[in-house]
């Protein structure tokens with residue numbers, strides 16, 4: 001097994017609603033390896049998105065530790081957490097979250113520009129990544145001028161253009177028909193192979209999950225199964 005990229009230890013999260021406490025995650029511990037594709041499955045409300053928000057440093061747990069590349073991520077200042085997110089993490093959501101007034105190229109160039117890349121270079125890299133995801137013929141199209149599958153490919157190109165160590169994908173094929181979803185999923189696997197990027201993918205599709213390296217199941221905030229799908 002390859003080196004560990006991210007390590008979570010005893011992560012718990014609850015929400016307070018008046019006098020009621022809802023325990024959403026309880027003592028979640030995991031190791032994610034470099035280049036690994038990990039599926040998170042579980043019924044609706046089991047805590048999958050909450051865990052993804054914590055892994056993406058978009059939300060804080062009540063307690064626990066999250067380590068990556070020598071940093072204890074939960075102790076970073078907001079500014080350092082934002083810098084870590086932009087440099088090391090990519091995000092793909094069920095709905096593309098692209099900026100509607102910008103072209104495919106401009107959307108994909110955005111994380112590069114935020115990271116300080118020179119505009120011409122950012123445009124060139126964005127176009128190269130769009131070619132790589134099969135959209136070399138759609139560079140100037142805005143999201144409204146693209147199909148659902150194409151929009152998701154742009155979102156994936158945007159997520160990986162910075163060559164992050166880890167991409168967090170929350171139901172990346174949930175809004176697509178089976179054939180388009182399979183093709184988008186194939187793209188994620190291809191990028192995993194070629195870039196050695198790790199992926200954590202939340203999905204309700206168990207058949208899709210079974211094609212990843214490992215599946216963890218959340219049940220009422222508890223991690224109840226941790227299976228290796230590779231021999």
Ligand SMILES: Nc1ncnc2c1ncn2[C@@H]1O[C@H](COP(=O)(O)OP(=O)(O)OP(=O)(O)O)[C@@H](O)[C@H]1O
Pocket residue numbers: 015016022024042043044045046047048049050051
């Ligand atoms: N901001 C919040 N305040 C209060 N409760 C919340 C909040 N966010 C999530 N929850 C609750 O936490 C639980 C887990 O939610 P979460 O979105 O993580 O589940 P999920 O497994 O991703 O569900 P789904 O598959 O339906 O997207 C749910 O019971 C939800 O109502």
